Amino acid sequence: MEKPRTGVYICHCGTNIAKMVDVQAIAEDMKDTVNVIITRDYKYMCSDPGQDQIIKDIKEFNLNRIVVAACSPRIHELTFRKALQKAGLNPYLFQMANIREHVSWVHTDRAKATKKARALVSAAINRVNYHEPLIERSVDINPATLIIGGGISGITAALEIADAGKKIFLIEKSHKLGGHTAEIDLTYPYFYSAQQLIKPLIERVKNNKNIELFLETEVKEISGYIGNFETIISSKNTDKIPCLPAGRKLTFGNIIVAIGLSPMDPSPLKNYGYGKFPDVITSSEFENMLLSGNIIKKNGNIPENIAIIHCVGSRNNDYHDYCSRICCTVALKYANQLRSALPKANIYELYADMRSMSKGCEELYTETSRKNIMFLMFDQRNDLPEIKKGNDKSAPLIIEMNEKLSGETIEVPADMVILMTAMEARKSAKEVAHSTGVSLCGNHFFIEKHPKLDPVATTTGGVYIVGGCQSPKDIPDSVSQARAAAARILGVIVRGTAKVSATAAYINSSLCCGCQMCLSICPYTAITYDEEKKVSVVNEVLCQGCGTCVALCRPKAINIYGCSHIQMMTELSALLLSD
Amino acid sequence: MESIRKKAKELLEKNAVQVIIGYGEGLDKSVSAIFVRKPENAETLIFDDRCVHNLAVYLLKNEIKALGKPCIIAHLAALRTILQLASEHQITEDDVLVLGVTHKGELMEFAGFKDIEKYIASANIDISENEKEIINKLEAMTREERWQFWVEHLSLKCIKCYACRAACPLCYCSRCQVEYNQPQWITVEATPVGIIEWHITRAMHIAGRCVSCGECYRACPMNIPINLLNYLTVLTIKEKFNVSAGTSADLDSVMSSFKSDDKENFIKQS
Amino acid sequence: MPDFQPKIVAFVCTWCTYAGADLAGTSRIKYEPNVKIIRFPCTGRIDFMFLLKSFAYGADGVIVSGCHPNDCHYTSGNFHARRRWIVFRELVDLLGMDINRLCFSWVSAAEGAQWAEIVNSFTEQVRTLGPYKEYRELAEKDKK
Numbered sequence: 001m002e003k004p005r006t007g008v009y010i011c012h013c014g015t016n017i018a019k020m021v022d023v024q025a026i027a028e029d030m031k032d033t034v035n036v037i038i039t040r041d042y043k044y045m046c047s048d049p050g051q052d053q054i055i056k057d058i059k060e061f062n063l064n065r066i067v068v069a070a071c072s073p074r075i076h077e078l079t080f081r082k083a084l085q086k087a088g089l090n091p092y093l094f095q096m097a098n099i100r101e102h103v104s105w106v107h108t109d110r111a112k113a114t115k116k117a118r119a120l121v122s123a124a125i126n127r128v129n130y131h132e133p134l135i136e137r138s139v140d141i142n143p144a145t146l147i148i149g150g151g152i153s154g155i156t157a158a159l160e161i162a163d164a165g166k167k168i169f170l171i172e173k174s175h176k177l178g179g180h181t182a183e184i185d186l187t188y189p190y191f192y193s194a195q196q197l198i199k200p201l202i203e204r205v206k207n208n209k210n211i212e213l214f215l216e217t218e219v220k221e222i223s224g225y226i227g228n229f230e231t232i233i234s235s236k237n238t239d240k241i242p243c244l245p246a247g248r249k250l251t252f253g254n255i256i257v258a259i260g261l262s263p264m265d266p267s268p269l270k271n272y273g274y275g276k277f278p279d280v281i282t283s284s285e286f287e288n289m290l291l292s293g294n295i296i297k298k299n300g301n302i303p304e305n306i307a308i309i310h311c312v313g314s315r316n317n318d319y320h321d322y323c324s325r326i327c328c329t330v331a332l333k334y335a336n337q338l339r340s341a342l343p344k345a346n347i348y349e350l351y352a353d354m355r356s357m358s359k360g361c362e363e364l365y366t367e368t369s370r371k372n373i374m375f376l377m378f379d380q381r382n383d384l385p386e387i388k389k390g391n392d393k394s395a396p397l398i399i400e401m402n403e404k405l406s407g408e409t410i411e412v413p414a415d416m417v418i419l420m421t422a423m424e425a426r427k428s429a430k431e432v433a434h435s436t437g438v439s440l441c442g443n444h445f446f447i448e449k450h451p452k453l454d455p456v457a458t459t460t461g462g463v464y465i466v467g468g469c470q471s472p473k474d475i476p477d478s479v480s481q482a483r484a485a486a487a488r489i490l491g492v493i494v495r496g497t498a499k500v501s502a503t504a505a506y507i508n509s510s511l512c513c514g515c516q517m518c519l520s521i522c523p524y525t526a527i528t529y530d531e532e533k534k535v536s537v538v539n540e541v542l543c544q545g546c547g548t549c550v551a552l553c554r555p556k557a558i559n560i561y562g563c564s565h566i567q568m569m570t571e572l573s574a575l576l577l578s579d
Numbered sequence: 580m581e582s583i584r585k586k587a588k589e590l591l592e593k594n595a596v597q598v599i600i601g602y603g604e605g606l607d608k609s610v611s612a613i614f615v616r617k618p619e620n621a622e623t624l625i626f627d628d629r630c631v632h633n634l635a636v637y638l639l640k641n642e643i644k645a646l647g648k649p650c651i652i653a654h655l656a657a658l659r660t661i662l663q664l665a666s667e668h669q670i671t672e673d674d675v676l677v678l679g680v681t682h683k684g685e686l687m688e689f690a691g692f693k694d695i696e697k698y699i700a701s702a703n704i705d706i707s708e709n710e711k712e713i714i715n716k717l718e719a720m721t722r723e724e725r726w727q728f729w730v731e732h733l734s735l736k737c738i739k740c741y742a743c744r745a746a747c748p749l750c751y752c753s754r755c756q757v758e759y760n761q762p763q764w765i766t767v768e769a770t771p772v773g774i775i776e777w778h779i780t781r782a783m784h785i786a787g788r789c790v791s792c793g794e795c796y797r798a799c800p801m802n803i804p805i806n807l808l809n810y811l812t813v814l815t816i817k818e819k820f821n822v823s824a825g826t827s828a829d830l831d832s833v834m835s836s837f838k839s840d841d842k843e844n845f846i847k848q849s
Numbered sequence: 850m851p852d853f854q855p856k857i858v859a860f861v862c863t864w865c866t867y868a869g870a871d872l873a874g875t876s877r878i879k880y881e882p883n884v885k886i887i888r889f890p891c892t893g894r895i896d897f898m899f900l901l902k903s904f905a906y907g908a909d910g911v912i913v914s915g916c917h918p919n920d921c922h923y924t925s926g927n928f929h930a931r932r933r934w935i936v937f938r939e940l941v942d943l944l945g946m947d948i949n950r951l952c953f954s955w956v957s958a959a960e961g962a963q964w965a966e967i968v969n970s971f972t973e974q975v976r977t978l979g980p981y982k983e984y985r986e987l988a989e990k991d992k993k
Contacts, residue, residue, distance in 0.1 A: 728945065772905050
């Protein structure tokens with residue numbers, strides 16, 4: 001290997017880094033480090049001029065290692081690797097130091113922040129000496145796709161991909177397709193019939209020859225990696241067509257998780273008396289009523305005083321601290337539908353904030369406010385309404401609340417109360433997350449690859465998340481995500497191959513003692529034993545580069561590209577000994 | 580003792596094995612490991628209270644393997660070693676004929692590894708009460724006192740002769756981690772911190788595999804109780820993961836397996 | 850020792866804790882500047898020698914942090930790491946090394962605030978313990 005010639009670039013990131021880290025001083029200090037040929041500091045390294053400077057320096061100074069101290073490598077490692085490639089240098093001869101997210105944005109003392117940044121940069125410069133050129137590996141893509149969940153998201157994605165001529169396995173846990181959309185009467189804000197939206201889609205799914213549908217089926221273990229997954233599905237019901245008998249093996253190249261959400265059971269919120277008062281119902285139960293065409297109380301009579309309470313279980317530190325996004329507009333929808341059905345009824349909207357934001361929804365709010373609906377605001381954080389037994393026949397329930405805008409304590413009479421319950425993650429989310437290898441956040445929503453720039457991909461190659469299971473959302477957003485994931489997958493299928501991590505483990509067979517401990521530790525069964533040579537061997541394609549075997553191996557026969565023994569030891573010693 | 584000599588002679592005469600690995604008289608009334616290849620030399624095999632050494636260490640030595648199929652006189656720790664080596668794919672049933680010997684000197688013939696497993700299941704494989712007490716004493720000290728103890732008895736005493744490594748039957752790597760300089764994990768020479776690093780490394784590498792034979796302590800020319808470090812890992816692994824090394828030829832390696840409910844009380848999480 | 854600035858190195862996995870630390874950054878949560886991070890693909894990759902060597906190189910404290918059990922990006926790396934830490938910790942405790950200078954944690958990509966909290970509380974803990982003099986004194990003997 002030739003002697004390293006390193007270029008070091010310290011980014012100001014405007015003032016994001018420069019205001020808390022003395023970038024010029026660091027660039028100056030690093031000039032005398034062994035193997036450093038040139039150092040620069042610049043306003044925006046990730047910009048075109050910034051990258052061009054790197055490319056120019058590589059060619060002019062014959063650089064063969066680059067260090068950039070800037071934001072998190074999770075943001076721009078790829079950007080700079082591409083710049084190296086443009087300059088004709090292997091993209092892995094590169095190391096970043098994170099002096100923004102881990103330094104300038106989190107510390108307040110300039111001297112201390114600069115000292116820390118200096119150590120991080122020194123560690124990167126020392127470590128990069130031991131970087132080697134790496135080849136990115138490619139794997140073939142099985143053109144079939146597995147979609148878990150047959151609601152509107154799953155159906156939309158399935159049709160998008162199947163219509164393009166590619167195979168879909170659509171797995172649905174319940175006995176029918178359509179998810180929550182199939183349980184809705186009219187959609188907001190224009191009151192289209194949900195049934196007329198979803199039913200044709202379901203028909204198209206059933207008639208599409210590229211879609212193989214499995215109802216009452218769950219996915220358990222999925223093995224493999226992007227382009228090459230497999231699973232064995234089992235079905236509860238083996239009589240019904242098109243269910244198939246237990247134990248059928250499916251192979252596919254990509255996965256879409258579309259399992260949606262469940263409405264929360266509001267029983268634990270005692271102040272609302274769900275389960276205690278028969279006419280306190282959930283939004284799902286009311287939706288059912290609308291579908292059946294009869295808005296009636298449990299005793300069969302028509303209600304006269306209907307209250308709709310927002311934020312039941314949402315934005316609540318004891319239950320779900322997030323906002324369930326759609327309930328405000330759905331509540332407005334209910335107010336409108338109630339007003340049409342019951343022109344004389346008293347309708348109350350008890351809300352915390354009015355969050356009716358999607359296209360056409362603010363207009364719906366305006367329209368609703370003109371329909372003689374009483375809007376009463378409560379304090380979601382400190383003062384929830386309480387439903388009590390009333391004395392009046394027409395008001396068997398009294399909702400006691402502190403009306404926030406007027407500051408007065410009032411009693412709202414009601415004979416039917418609709419609770420806008422939170423939407424929460426499915427109970428099966430944990431299992432699905434485990435089998436697909438995706439992380440869940442604290443609320444058990446699936447974690448996207450990047451919250452701003454990549455909301456449908458995940459950090460697991462080949463696995464996408466769409467619809468409610470990623471976060472609560474309405475039909476237009478679910479459909480957008482479904483189409484986005486479908487388009488991404490079709491792109492991958494068209495390319496035919498996907499790049500997998502260049503960092504794979506490898507074994508020096510002369511050092512291997514044949515104990516086979518590495519075989520049992522590999523989560524991908526990427527290591528096998530050569531009976532003849534009596535040594536272990538790594539399958540580079542299966543290896544995902546976790547490095548667990550590398551740390552385990554006693555004679556250090558196993559090493560790993562991109563995170564080798566000497567790279568890590570060098571980084572550690574330079575980090576601690578540099579100051 | 581007689582039965583051992585008789586059996587050994589028989590095996591060699593039949594050429595069922597080409598070498599008997601056993602105990603013989605050493606210098607100055609000490610015991611030595613001997614490698615009997617001729618039937619007439621079977622008389623030199625002994626077995627008495629002095630015969631505590633773990634002969635299994637010789638099973639993987641190339642010089643012994645070159646002699647042909649061995650028969651080994653194996654006490655409890657050596658039997659456990661054989662099973663542990665088998666679970667690590669270092670030996671198979673066909674590679675060695677095992678003659679077990681109880682502490683009273685009674686001979687046990689085993690049909691195969693399954694037989695050995697049965698015997699070990701009925702035996703007491705705990706660390707001796709004596710040694711447990713020393714560990715308890717150490718644990719009862721303050722941290723500073725413990726550090727002082729090990730600095731005095733280990734850090735400033737060990738001469739890095741690596742006899743402990745040579746004597747341990749589970750240290751069979753052809754090249755040891757200490758023999759690297761890219762990176763230099765552990766300094767080769769006898770420096771105080773380098774010594775701590777070496778012994779921690781060896782204890783971690785032997786963790787889950789140690790059969791508490793005590794060879795490392797016996798081999799140490801400086802008389803340092805380094806076996807206590809290994810025994811600590813034996814106790815921890817028994818307590819936390821409920822596994823003991825050398826109990827089965829099919830044992831899942833402890834440090835490359837896990838239970839999702841492995842218990843600990845020190846990992847911070849919300 | 851109010852002026853003592855502990856030197857702490859953190860070994861973290863890129864998928865969870867590193868991302869969590871990034872989140873703390875984007876959320877501008879402020880914390881002590883004594884912890885320097887080294888990024889690994891997985892906690893399974895973290896060799897116990899790194900922890901030991903940290904003290905020899907002058908660290909006063911070491912943090913090791915990764916994904917919560919069942920959330921490992923590589924499914925089981927953190928389970929193997931956990932077993933390793935359980936044994937390592939007992940071993941070095943018997944030797945009389947100061948296990949209060951070792952901090953192990955599970956911090957997910959969504960837990961920026963928790964990362965800041967761990968950094969702050971551990972920095973304080975190590976500050977109270979003081980510099981790891983006895984190990985360094987022994988290391989000084991190495992150089993002679």
